[in-house]
Amino acid sequence: MTGGSGRRRAPSDTGGTAAPHERGQAGPRRPEIGSSRRAADWLFGPQPVERLVLLRIVVPVAVLAFLSSRMIHADEWLTSKGFHPPDLGGGDWRQPLYLPPVPSWAAWAIVAATAIAGISLAVGFHPRKAAGAFAALTVYLVLADRLEAFTVSKAAPVLSLALSASPCGVRFGIDAWRRSRRASPGALPPTEQVSGGAVRFFQAFLLVMYSGSGIAKARGDWLSGDVLWSHLHDDYQTAVGWQVMNALPAVGWRILQAITLGFELGAPLWFTLPWTRTAALVVGLGMHLMIALMFGPVVWFALLMGGMLIACYAPRTLLVRAFARHSESRHA
Amino acid sequence: MRLALAVGYLGAVWMDAAGVRAVGRALPAPVRFFTQIAELFPRAAEDAIEWRVKGWLCDRRQFDEIDVRPFFPIRANDKENRFHRGMFFYSREARVLRELDAYIVASQNRSRPGQRIGGVMILSLRIPIPPPGVADPRYERKPLSAYPATLARRYWYVTGSAAREQRCQERS
Numbered sequence: 072m073t074g075g076s077g078r079r080r081a082p083s084d085t086g087g088t089a090a091p092h093e094r095g096q097a098g099p100r101r102p103e104i105g106s107s108r109r110a111a112d113w114l115f116g117p118q119p120v121e122r123l124v125l126l127r128i129v130v131p132v133a134v135l136a137f138l139s140s141r142m143i144h145a146d147e148w149l150t151s152k153g154f155h156p157p158d159l160g161g162g163d164w165r166q167p168l169y170l171p172p173v174p175s176w177a178a179w180a181i182v183a184a185t186a187i188a189g190i191s192l193a194v195g196f197h198p199r200k201a202a203g204a205f206a207a208l209t210v211y212l213v214l215a216d217r218l219e220a221f222t223v224s225k226a227a228p229v230l231s232l233a234l235s236a237s238p239c240g241v242r243f244g245i246d247a248w249r250r251s252r253r254a255s256p257g258a259l260p261p262t263e264q265v266s267g268g269a270v271r272f273f274q275a276f277l278l279v280m281y282s283g284s285g286i287a288k289a290r291g292d293w294l295s296g297d298v299l300w301s302h303l304h305d306d307y308q309t310a311v312g313w314q315v316m317n318a319l320p321a322v323g324w325r326i327l328q329a330i331t332l333g334f335e336l337g338a339p340l341w342f343t344l345p346w347t348r349t350a351a352l353v354v355g356l357g358m359h360l361m362i363a364l365m366f367g368p369v370v371w372f373a374l375l376m377g378g379m380l381i382a383c384y385a386p387r388t389l390l391v392r393a394f395a396r397h398s399e400s401r402h403a
Numbered sequence: 404m405r406l407a408l409a410v411g412y413l414g415a416v417w418m419d420a421a422g423v424r425a426v427g428r429a430l431p432a433p434v435r436f437f438t439q440i441a442e443l444f445p446r447a448a449e450d451a452i453e454w455r456v457k458g459w460l461c462d463r464r465q466f467d468e469i470d471v472r473p474f475f476p477i478r479a480n481d482k483e484n485r486f487h488r489g490m491f492f493y494s495r496e497a498r499v500l501r502e503l504d505a506y507i508v509a510s511q512n513r514s515r516p517g518q519r520i521g522g523v524m525i526l527s528l529r530i531p532i533p534p535p536g537v538a539d540p541r542y543e544r545k546p547l548s549a550y551p552a553t554l555a556r557r558y559w560y561v562t563g564s565a566a567r568e569q570r571c572q573e574r575s
Contacts, residue, residue: 225440306544319536368481
């Protein structure tokens with residue numbers, strides 16, 4: 072959640088502070104610097120703008136996709152027309168804050184504002200303000216109704232706040248396109264790198280999610296039970312899940328479970344070491360793809376995590392190539 | 404300041420998932436709620452749980468299964484629907500179960516006036532999960548009557564007989 076302004080690529084931007092696989096040739100030996108300075112350089116050093124832009128797109132799209140099945144029933148969700156647990160009087164872990172149902176017009180206004188803020192953020196139209204509004208609205212939606220609060224919506228406010236504190240609208244969006252239309256012929260080329268604080272936050276967020284989840288799994292049944300198999304037998308089961316369930320032998324489920332646990336527990340290591348990062352990315356994306364295909368409604372969580380994984384850890388060259396055809400400079 | 408907030412948030416998320424609850428307990432409940440996001444599927448399911456409702460049919464004076472999915476239209480056909488979530492969180496919370504009772508009765512009597520009910524019986528089915536590697540038919544929702552009587556059922560809430568009678572005598 073540490074933003075900064077966008078910047079154009081400078082020769083020094085690629086050294087030391089960029090992810091190891093993004094480094095260029097080693098330059099002249101630098102003078103010795105303190106560890107706090109090195110940490111600050113690592114945290115806030117430049118990152119490819121494409122990472123931040125992809126996060127700006129993935130986060131609101133995945134969250135809105137998750138919320139969409141609730142939004143179309145705004146009356147049921149947020150007004151007294153639907154079922155709502157009563158005020159349990161505070162101190163109840165299931166109801167951190169009681170917010171009473173709102174009138175129908177307010178419910179529809181809230182979901183409309185949420186959709187507008189999320190879409191504005193994704194398309195880069197006043198994205199920082201949109202991200203702030205999206206964060207505030209998702210805070211309300213999560214607290215207003217415990218029954219519809221899941222990991223995707225509970226993570227949305229902080230992820231949106233991180234975007235609002237970042238230069239996420241500097242490229243590849245409506246604001247950036249309008250700026251390029253107004254730019255004079257001799258204007259500086261489009262920004263290629265941004266201050267890395269926000270990207271580092273998202274990278275750390277993923278590692279915290281994976282390793283925290285891995286520890287919870289290890290403390291639970293994942294070392295001895297058949298967890299993956301057991302969760303495929305209810306209404307989360309998709310057609311693909313059912314096919315895989317019946318095709319894979321018992322030992323296959325244990326192997327998948329071990330890979331998942333090993334990936335999550337070791338995620339901080341796998342993604343920090345440059346020589347394991349690509350393999351970890353492939354395993355992580357495979358895991359999220361499997362979740363998306365086999366566990367019905369969890370598809371939006373898989374989209375959010377998989378999208379953030381690509382934005383945060385995919386090789387820079389891939390991201391740059393993917394965005395190249397959409398560069399504003401083509402329209403200038 | 405931003406850096407401190409980011410580190411604090413990430414630390415709280417990680418510690419909550421790792422089972423270190425002390426930091427979370429120091430946070431206000433609404434703030435802590437947003438840090439409880441990483442403890443994902445830690446336990447194996449012992450059985451597949453299905454929540455069902457029987458309604459007290461006023462004309463026949465007996466309980467029979469009613470399909471409550473239309474009364475909870477958000478994700479009506481999976482366990483993210485509000486009825487399932489309500490029972491998942493509040494199956495032992497009498498205040499919530501009474502609200503649920505009133506809501507289901509009102510919804511049934513409004514939408515199916517020919518099948519008025521005076522109360523509900525809320526139960527869970529525990530459908531056994533076969534051992535890994537054993538072929539299992541595709542999941543489908545079946546009526547209660549399709550399950551053998553030997554299947555484990557647990558009754559969580561029943562509307563009192565006086566309330567059932569009173570509601571049956573009321574006209575919508």
